[in-house]
Amino acid sequence: DGLAVALVYENGQLSYGLTRGDGQSGEDITVNLRTIPSIPLSLRPVTGLNLNSRIEVRGEVYLPKAAFAKLNQERAANEQPLFANPRNAAAGSLRQLDPKITASRQLKFMAYQLILESDQPETHQAEHQLAQQLGFADNADNRLIVGLDSVLEFWTDFESRRASLPYQIDGLVVGLNRTDWRRKAGIVGKSPRAVIALKWPAEEVTTVVEDIIVNVGRTGNLTPVAVLRPVKVAGTLVSRASLHNQDEIDRLDLRLGDTVVIRKAGDIIPEVVKAILGLRPAKTAPYRLPELCPICQSPTLRVEGEAAIRCSNPTCFSVEARRLEHFVSQAAFDIEGLGPRLLERLLELGLIKNFADLFRLEVADLAALDGFQEKLASKLHRSIQSRRELPLRRWLYALGIKGIGEQSAGWLAEYLAKQPAVEAALQTEPLAEGALSKALAAIPLTDWQELPGLGPVAAQALVEYFNSPVGQELIDDLGAVGVRPLLSLPAAESAAGQSLSGERLVFTGTLATLSRAEAEERARQAGALVSSSLTKQTTHLVAGEAAGSKLGQAQEQQIPVWTEAEFLANLD
Ligand SMILES: [Zn+2]
Numbered sequence: 297d298g299l300a301v302a303l304v305y306e307n308g309q310l311s312y313g314l315t316r317g318d319g320q321s322g323e324d325i326t327v328n329l330r331t332i333p334s335i336p337l338s339l340r341p342v343t344g345l346n347l348n349s350r351i352e353v354r355g356e357v358y359l360p361k362a363a364f365a366k367l368n369q370e371r372a373a374n375e376q377p378l379f380a381n382p383r384n385a386a387a388g389s390l391r392q393l394d395p396k397i398t399a400s401r402q403l404k405f406m407a408y409q410l411i412l413e414s415d416q417p418e419t420h421q422a423e424h425q426l427a428q429q430l431g432f433a434d435n436a437d438n439r440l441i442v443g444l445d446s447v448l449e450f451w452t453d454f455e456s457r458r459a460s461l462p463y464q465i466d467g468l469v470v471g472l473n474r475t476d477w478r479r480k481a482g483i484v485g486k487s488p489r490a491v492i493a494l495k496w497p498a499e500e501v502t503t504v505v506e507d508i509i510v511n512v513g514r515t516g517n518l519t520p521v522a523v524l525r526p527v528k529v530a531g532t533l534v535s536r537a538s539l540h541n542q543d544e545i546d547r548l549d550l551r552l553g554d555t556v557v558i559r560k561a562g563d564i565i566p567e568v569v570k571a572i573l574g575l576r577p578a579k580t581a582p583y584r585l586p587e588l589c590p591i592c593q594s595p596t597l598r599v600e601g602e603a604a605i606r607c608s609n610p611t612c613f614s615v616e617a618r619r620l621e622h623f624v625s626q627a628a629f630d631i632e633g634l635g636p637r638l639l640e641r642l643l644e645l646g647l648i649k650n651f652a653d654l655f656r657l658e659v660a661d662l663a664a665l666d667g668f669q670e671k672l673a674s675k676l677h678r679s680i681q682s683r684r685e686l687p688l689r690r691w692l693y694a695l696g697i698k699g700i701g702e703q704s705a706g707w708l709a710e711y712l713a714k715q716p717a718v719e720a721a722l723q724t725e726p727l728a729e730g731a732l733s734k735a736l737a738a739i740p741l742t743d744w745q746e747l748p749g750l751g752p753v754a755a756q757a758l759v760e761y762f763n764s765p766v767g768q769e770l771i772d773d774l775g776a777v778g779v780r781p782l783l784s785l786p787a788a789e790s791a792a793g794q795s796l797s798g799e800r801l802v803f804t805g806t807l808a809t810l811s812r813a814e815a816e817e818r819a820r821q822a823g824a825l826v827s828s829s830l831t832k833q834t835t836h837l838v839a840g841e842a843a844g845s846k847l848g849q850a851q852e853q854q855i856p857v858w859t860e861a862e863f864l865a866n867l868d
Pocket residue numbers: 512589590591592593594607608609612613
């Protein structure tokens with residue numbers, strides 16, 4: 297499964313290369329073909345062959361499965377659209393305007409036909425041998441087989457090797473061996489009659505629809521997805537298949553619990569072929585898409601003239617995606633490797649609906665994403681799971697309540713840690729179901745309003761959030777997946793002490809015992825805020841050797857100055 301190309305060599309040198317779109321004329325992609333290492337720029341001399349003539353080498357440019365996976369992984373990281381399959385990726389790579397991009401794609405070439413001006417070999421097998429001698433890669437699985445029965449036997453047997461090949465195929469090409477017979481067979485339309493493609497039927501297996509879940513896409517469209525009892529199809533385990541829309545479900549008359557026939561379209565994407573009505577359990581009902589959006593609970597509607605049903609709330613998806621971004625951000629749950637693009641993919645696929653679902657992701661869920669390899673999936677899984685315990689202030693900030701920033705979350709955490717009901721809720725093992733959400737909901741507005749530094753808007757937002765069904769369910773759900781806010785700082789964070797808590801520092805000049813970056817980092821660990829310029833809020837300027845204009849400014853503005861030694865003394 298690649299792209300057919302023709303390479304023309306003159307005097308033994310690669311002269312030009314074309315795509316073979318319609319078999320006659322093609323696109324000139326010579327500059328890009330020259331970047332593919334397995335395409336020789338000059339032919340190796342072969343005894344008895346005159347290289348001074350024109351030699352055309354036909355074959356396939358393809359992208360190995362591993363390179364395809366890696367390419368899509370990089371594209372996902374750069375927020376570029378993914379390639380659907382290796383064939384599209386190979387074609388896209390060859391049509392690049394910049395040959396450097398083509399060169400970076402790890403394309404390969406395999407020769408399968410030679411057209412010589414003179415000395416055309418008498419058999420196709422000899423063409424393959426000659427191609428190898430000239431310096432081309434040849435498919436090691438080529439066979440000369442005598443008799444059609446043996447050909448069909450080989451074809452049947454070879455299918456079992458399909459999944460383990462390093463490149464994607466959908467069948468075998470069978471051709472006549474004798475060159476004179478090939479000529480005699482002639483051409484019908486654009487296809488030579490001497491060569492046919494023997495494709496395998498798509499593998500079909502049966503399994504059971506255990507659930508139908510609904511994804512909400514970026515455009516607000518609702519896509520139903522069948523959750524299948526996991527089953528192996530064409531080499532991989534399949535547990536989900538898109539059902540596209542209500543019309544498709546109606547066409548299949550698909551119901552929960554149905555036994556279905558599934559296959560992979562184009563050998564890549566799992567699809568439901570049909571439901572086996574004879575195996576349908578008793579008392580089933582036709583499946584209808586929900587009338588309320590599963591993400592934001594707004595009514596869903598069917599757009600006139602379209603098959604899709606969508607959420608009526610225009611900001612539904614994006615709002616949820618931004619909330620998730622906030623939730624995993626550095627000051628909140630600090631989950632490394634979960635970028636905006638990946639979060640959107642997970643939302644679109646229905647793998648997550650809320651914050652807590654992140655902790656329910658399995659390695660297999662992540663590994664099933666396009667361009668995601670097992671290793672990367674396990675790494676991300678570990679990085680999520682390592683965040684089950686975190687300081688209460690980060691947990692509060694992560695909820696994304698209106699008006700609650702990093703700083704106010706810190707004050708709130710200090711206050712909440714002293715509330716007996718909250719303390720009790722957080723000190724049970726495991727967390728008592730619903731205890732935390734109840735304790736938070738019970739705090740009256742007047743108490744929040746009395747907290748220093750918290751505005752009336754934030755106080756109101758806290759009461760509304762902690763008393764809303766959405767907020768309470770989310771807090772309970774986080775508890776259910778084992779996320780535990782910690783009242784005191786975990787050992788790693790408290791070990792550094794908070795000796796500079798409340799300080800706002802600015803550094804200037806060169807420090808003798810540590811670098812500027814180290815000094816700033818240690819100040820932050822000790823609870824100080826570090827900024828680059830002096831303001832009215834600055835509590836101390838730390839001045840090293842050769843301090844610049846900031847020292848003068850600080851003296852003018854009567855901002856206290858620390859020497860390096862004083863800074864270090866305060867740090868301890
Ligand atoms: Zn919605």
